[in-house]
Amino acid sequence: MHNYVFFKNDKEVDKPIFRVFSIERLLETYTKKALVLVKPKKWDDPFENFILKSKAKLQTGEQVDFAFADSIFGQCWSQLQESDAMWRIYSPSKNGVKVRTTPRKLREALASQVATPELTAFIGKVQYKRRSELTSMVQDRVRMQQKIFDDTGRGHAETLLFKRKEFLHEHEVRLIYSGNIVDAEKDFFTFAIDPPAIFEEIIFDPRMDFSLASVYEQHFRTSGYTGKIMKSQLYELPELTISV
Secondary structure, three states: OOOEEOOOOHHHHOOOEEEEEEHHHHHHHHHHOEEEEEOHHHOOOOOOOHHHHOOEEOOOOOEEOOOOHHHEEEEEEEOOOOOHHHHHHHOOOOOEEEEEEOHHHHHHHHHOOOOOHHHHEEEEEOEEEOHHHHHHHHOOHHHHHHHHOOOOOHHHHHOOOEEEHHHHHHOEEEEEEEOOOOHHHOOEEEEEOOHHHHOOEEEEOOOOOHHHHHHHHHHHHHOOOOOEEEEOOOOOOOOOOOOO
């Protein structure tokens, strides 16, 4: 379980996780057969990657930078199957599409495309802490040394897996790649995938027009996808009979 950070067992590694893409982004993913990870500085929360953003001070008093800090990339997924907030936040134009996979499938796809995957390819469950707990964490010298100087790569991955409790509703899982000096020059890291093999279902935004959803469904079918495709029924009113 070294590369599956904060997962309790194999059963958790095979549980479904979800991500909402814009329809344009998912179509691009199918066309290019690739997933894109980004540097944490691209994420909205300024508290993201707070460990590597903090000033580091050695016991001698010397301040240092983390050489690997700019070569780590991630992509965010969720254990939450569906919610109103998910669609409204990640599909503001009502053209989003949600896909399902598992942590194991994602991590193995990344691992198959990178050098030394045991040291560079990780997936982990985000841990949500109070701000005071996060502050105490960076002040714990032993704990920080275990992460920063960890030559197995896992400690570096863990630095991206802590968020404030205010974001607990996300139930986030993160795919993480710890790259090299060449990777550090870019803001994105792209790796090849087989979309039909990784994505187990495709669900369109519940607010998307039915005719438009049908056109997109046909496109994915033509691309070779044989799994479940449907429009979310989150906002559909069921036919009920009231007993009076």
